[in-house]
Amino acid sequence: MKAFAYVNATSEKDAVAALKFDGIALPLAGGQDLLARMKDYIDTPERVVNVKNALDRTAAPTSGGGWRIGASMKIVDLLEHADIGKMYPAIIAAATDIGTPQIRHQATVGGNLNQRPRCWYFRNEEFVCYKKGGSRCFAVNGENQYHAIFGNDGPSHIVHPSSLAVPFVAYGATFRVIGSKGEREVAAAEYFTMPTLQNVLKENVLDDDELLTHVMLPAPGNVKTGHYEVRYKASHDWPLAFTTVVLAMNGGIVQSGRVVLGAVAPVPWRSKPAEDALAGKPLNEATAAAAAEAAVSEAKPMSGNAYKVQIARTAVKRAILNAAGIKTV
């Protein structure tokens, strides 16, 4: 790891001020992603700003009946929170198997949402791909078994690594962001960005001196939610594909729904075809199967990951069955 100067920021204002710096300054939260990247020389900041003590680490109810989660809240505290799980069960389902206990004890909500891609070319210093300012993507003709099956227009073919991002998009969350120009709110669905040649160095809309401070969750209303992950290993790894569904119900009929897939695209992937297939239908096994089929109709796998299409199909179907209260394995 390259040596760096360190700032222990204790307020939002101080954190932003410390990030505004002529060299490279990066925020440090739980460090479970950033420190590994620095050890591998993927990032070599001259300044590291500890934001754990600067950003809110609590969750609080909002006047509109929703919840507001601070970026410094640790994943374990989210898991152990008395109310969030009751109102937003998919968030807890997504948080339960993140990494390992030790990782959940340190990692924060803000760090989880802003963690960088796990693409092995990205994580290897020797491969200077688009994401590191190079002019090619090594995954295209390389080892791409864990890469994207949706949104594969390039230039990068990563899958977004955040487990929490998917239920946050599905619940229609908004992120509060602060920076030297003030604060703004961004819908979770618009926070994460599809890669283009202009923005491929990042995965979201944050400027260098901006920080995510809060996740604002609207009151869920009369919804049924489901979450299903397919993992190769029970711990120590990311899911191969997973899905959160949040369905607004009218009696037994799905009025409208959000179907969001994770680990399959450069952003949490909201599936319009699946949502259309659900609208106006009774919540049952046939509907789930049809929606799953619709979801994967858009898939464009790479040379080595067609197997993920079936996994994504299963994740969508079982997340919907889960919402319907039908037991799956």
Next chain:
Amino acid sequence: MSSSKDNLPDKPDRVSVSRRDFLKTAGVGSLATAVTAAGAAEAEAQAGPRVVGPGDVPVALTVNGKRVDLRIEPRVTLLDALRNRADLTGNKRVCDRGSCGACTMIVDGRTVYACSTLAIDVQGKQIRTVEGLASSGSLNAVQQAFCDVDALMCGFCTPGFIVAATALLERTPNPTSEQIRRGLDGNICRCGTFVRIMEATVAAAAKGVRRV
């Protein structure tokens, strides 16, 4: 500056240093010096948040109930600080990437990967290492159970497992086997002695872990 720093035990994490690395790191020295100067000037000018490092800074840790005063760079991990500077070598450095659990310590009651924690970040917190588990010469219930059921082969993962199992039993004194499995999920035994580790944890739970 760079050449002497490069020889510190906590610096090189690779077996061989490629020419590219060398050139990169060699470049860092001058840059880092520039940053200190700029950082100091800026800190004074704004009276905003204080910038420390990249050189050695005082770091005070509370380890196994005792205060440990160190002078280390901000980049030094809790694991390297204790192993290389405080002679607490019980916890092992294996992957150094938060993927194996050999470095597991307890910080304010919860297990963490000490390799993935900056020492400077855990000042003022209660840090416990494997060295802190035995009291006045007698092993704690987990340590004793690991000996009794022979829950190790090479033993390299053992300190991390013992810390993780101790933390688990302090929070959940009568765990189900599912709770043990999940509680120890963050630790890996390359020799594969997981069955014995489960047995030892069950045996320790039966005896009860008393917090020293």
